[in-house]
Amino acid sequence: MEIIRFDNPYILYGLALLPLLIILHYLINRRKRKLLRAFADTELYARLAPKASGKRNNWKHALFITALAFLILALANPQIGSRMEKSTRKGVDLVIALDVSNSMLAEDINPNRLDNAKRAVDQLIQRLEGDRIGLVIFAGHAYKQLPITTDYSAARMFLRAISTDIVPTQGTAIGEAIEQSLSAFDEKSNHNKAIILISDGENHQGNALKAAEKAREKGVIVHSIGMGSLKGAPIPASANNASKRYKQDQNGNTVITQLNQTMLKDIARKGKGKYILANNANSGVNSLYDEIKKMEEKEFKSRVYADYEDRFQYPLAIAILLLIVEHLLFNRKSPLARKINIFEQPTK
Numbered sequence: 001m002e003i004i005r006f007d008n009p010y011i012l013y014g015l016a017l018l019p020l021l022i023i024l025h026y027l028i029n030r031r032k033r034k035l036l037r038a039f040a041d042t043e044l045y046a047r048l049a050p051k052a053s054g055k056r057n058n059w060k061h062a063l064f065i066t067a068l069a070f071l072i073l074a075l076a077n078p079q080i081g082s083r084m085e086k087s088t089r090k091g092v093d094l095v096i097a098l099d100v101s102n103s104m105l106a107e108d109i110n111p112n113r114l115d116n117a118k119r120a121v122d123q124l125i126q127r128l129e130g131d132r133i134g135l136v137i138f139a140g141h142a143y144k145q146l147p148i149t150t151d152y153s154a155a156r157m158f159l160r161a162i163s164t165d166i167v168p169t170q171g172t173a174i175g176e177a178i179e180q181s182l183s184a185f186d187e188k189s190n191h192n193k194a195i196i197l198i199s200d201g202e203n204h205q206g207n208a209l210k211a212a213e214k215a216r217e218k219g220v221i222v223h224s225i226g227m228g229s230l231k232g233a234p235i236p237a238s239a240n241n242a243s244k245r246y247k248q249d250q251n252g253n254t255v256i257t258q259l260n261q262t263m264l265k266d267i268a269r270k271g272k273g274k275y276i277l278a279n280n281a282n283s284g285v286n287s288l289y290d291e292i293k294k295m296e297e298k299e300f301k302s303r304v305y306a307d308y309e310d311r312f313q314y315p316l317a318i319a320i321l322l323l324i325v326e327h328l329l330f331n332r333k334s335p336l337a338r339k340i341n342i343f344e345q346p347t348k
Contacts, residue, residue, distance in 0.1 A: 091131035099199035140169030175206030194200030222271020228259035
């Protein structure tokens with residue numbers, strides 16, 4: 001079974017104008033008839049204008065209105081796609097908890113920590129097959145960016161939109177991020193869920209270790225990826241850092257952000273997961289993907305739509321054909337009709 005939808009449904013409101021055009025045509029014709037009756041009676045007018053055909057004029061207008069209706073349908077762009085079907089997939093549930101604090105703008109990893117992290121997540125999404133994924137972002141507080149889904153295109157779209165400006169409060173609330181990630185899972189299975197925490201661990205807040213331990217008790221593995229270097233780097237004053245200005249403390253000294261590797265290692269240990277140190281050559285995705293594939297997979301149902309295909313060509317072709325016929329149809333009577341209604345009076 002196929003489903004029909006319109007890509008631009010608001011254009012269909014134009015169909016409401018067609019009855020108005022029909023009424024307008026009727027009113028104009030009625031006024032013309034009144035004027036003609038005032039000028040000459042029906043028999044006299046038929047003799048004065050034997051080639052005129054009111055019916056043909058009505059046919060031309062009907063063809064024009066119909067063509068206009070099909071033109072509006074073409075502009076609305078009807079599309080055809082397969083109906084939504086239930087499909088059973090096997091996979092694991094993943095939630096990516098991504099640090100978007102200002103320290104993630106540091107450039108000790110090219111092009112910077114955040115962009116490197118987003119690239120790593122994008123590579124992971126491209127390798128997933130049947131797994132479900134969700135996104136949580138955090139700085140001073142944690143927020144669900146994308147619920148658990150198998151729609152990888154949507155996940156990548158949300159991922160591209162992530163920046164340090166997306167959260168109002170700065171900081172690194174890792175514990176809250178893990179708790180938000182936990183709330184994204186359902187509790188029906190205890191052996192197919194994992195959290196991947198990506199952060200520099202800088203300016204850590206909250207009970208991150210307790211949150212990781214709580215996750216493990218619920219059967220959720222917590223992996224961590226460290227973004228940054230132990231040497232550290234200054235924090236750009238803006239995301240694009242075109243002016244190469246860096247954040248300073250109250251004394252005017254440049255603020256240096258360093259990777260808190262100890263914290264991230266402890267989180268992975270408490271969560272029975274794996275810690276990966278990311279660098280320019282290795283984002284840690286391949287190692288974590290291998291760990292994810294070792295997990296027990298579960299079956300779950302998802303709904304998928306086939307891609308819709310444009311079908312505006314058909315109403316557009318009908319509209320063009322009707323306009324051609326309307327143009328070729330003259331207001332005057334055909335030669336055959338004129339033979340039937342001849343001008344001369346019959347001879348007695």
